[in-house]
């Protein structure tokens with residue numbers, strides 16, 4: 001995964017004065033021309049990588065995850081009772097009954113095994129989810145039309161309360177009053 | 189429908205039109221969804237993946253999207269076609285070079301793509317020219333509603349749409365804009381943009397296949413937070429806060445170039461023109477780098493009325509002084525077309541077979557020369 005950026009050497013662009021080196025070598029195999037060039041900014045640190053198609057596939061250098069998942073995973077690990085290799089005993093023992101997934105596998109792959117894992121590993125994933133989403137812990141926004149009516153209502157209320165908070169903050173009292181009415185209406 | 193039907197031209201979303209088109213090349217919104225009752229892809233057998241693929245393919249190809257769609261069986265596609273689809277922003281690199289049964293449903297005008305069995309069972313995206321995020325949001329929401337009539341998504345009241353990676357949880361929305369920021373780069377202020385992005389918890393990357401920050405001056409800016417914020421919150425954050433700020437930075441940098449550093453500006457534009465009009469071998473990186481400067485010159489004239497010796501010369505190429513034929517004018521659309529059509533997979537697909545790098549560089553240089561020197565019978 002891309003966040004393993006520490007493995008890449010950055011020496012290829014050695015002379016900035018010439019503005020750019022047009023033919024770059026792949027930083028992994030040092031054989032093929034680098035055709036994939038990524039610049040990623042995470043937490044203020046910029047990393048650039050230059051690799052060939054072949055190595056990108058080999059090393060799974062994908063741009064799928066914007067937040068360095070490894071960073072999140074290490075924070076997850078840090079929050080577990082320590083064991084040299086895996087998560088603490090509490091996490092390591094857990095196996096999803098539906099897909100057979102364990103936390104160790106999640107740490108390795110960066111993706112979960114099934115939707116049920118969010119419940120099975122809730123305790124361990126909670127802090128990671130919170131960190132990945134700026135401290136947020138619950139959904140707001142769209143709800144499938146097939147969702148039960150009370151789910152929709154619950155989320156709609158959250159949405160309205162959030163919008164109310166913003167309206168009050170912006171001193172838009174007309175909108176705030178309207179939203180308050182809507183909240184009362186929904187809560188009935 | 190063959191890929192070569194679209195590969196020899198650019199589509200609306202990349203033609204430089206649309207609001208704020210001089211800075212914002214395109215807007216994109218993508219949603220991540222998974223089907224209820226199935227495991228995530230990493231735990232699915234090949235048979236299960238095939239089942240998901242066929243199901244979603246049937247549903248999506250039967251939707252009324254206001255455009256014809258075609259289907260690409262990505263796992264069976266030749267490597268060159270995969271590279272082409274990635275260059276074209278129609279599928280992700282992960283989708284192109286992943287494993288197992290997977291496919292893409294693509295609208296012929298390219299404003300819509302559904303990637304089936306990417307990291308999630310389904311990722312749908314809508315692409316538009318310039319700054320049109322609200323319109324993207326409206327369209328993708330409508331398409332998502334139509335799909336949802338026919339399948340059940342994995343959803344939890346607490347976490348929203350459940351995704352394979354927790355970083356996409358909640359709305360599953362990824363809002364991005366492709367930005368052209370040559371003046372910030374030229375004036376050494378690109379850090380301003382990086383810092384602004386950081387302050388707003390956004391991810392920036394130089395575009396794949398289109399180089400590092402030094403090359404194309406094209407950046408993609410996307411949201412990272414998907415949980416606890418509604419779709420419209422994210423879109424309005426972009427439209428009301430992020431985009432105006434970045435456009436202002438770039439515009440200020442362009443003014444600064446014009447008033448204090450016009451010799452630097454003219455040097456870059458003149459060199460770009462000279463090289464592009466005369467080179468016989470040119471790499472993709474070099475082409476992107478130089479074309480970026482032509483784009484800047486034309487846009488500075490169009491949007492700021494800039495006039496410098498190099499920009500005026502460029503305008504002659506654009507047919508803006510009296511003589512040149514309207515049809516052969518150099519335009520932003522033509523520059524963008526060169527951006528796209530000189531990428532390696534585009535070159536080879538249009539040529540009809542794979543070429544080694546030197547032959548690619550020769551072909552690329554020839555295409556650019558003939559466009560800029562206006563003597564290519566195939567242009568128009």
Ligand SMILES: [Zn+2]
Nearest residue numbers: 026029052055
């Ligand atoms: Zn390599």
Ligand SMILES: [Zn+2]
Nearest residue numbers: 096099113114
């Ligand atoms: Zn599971």
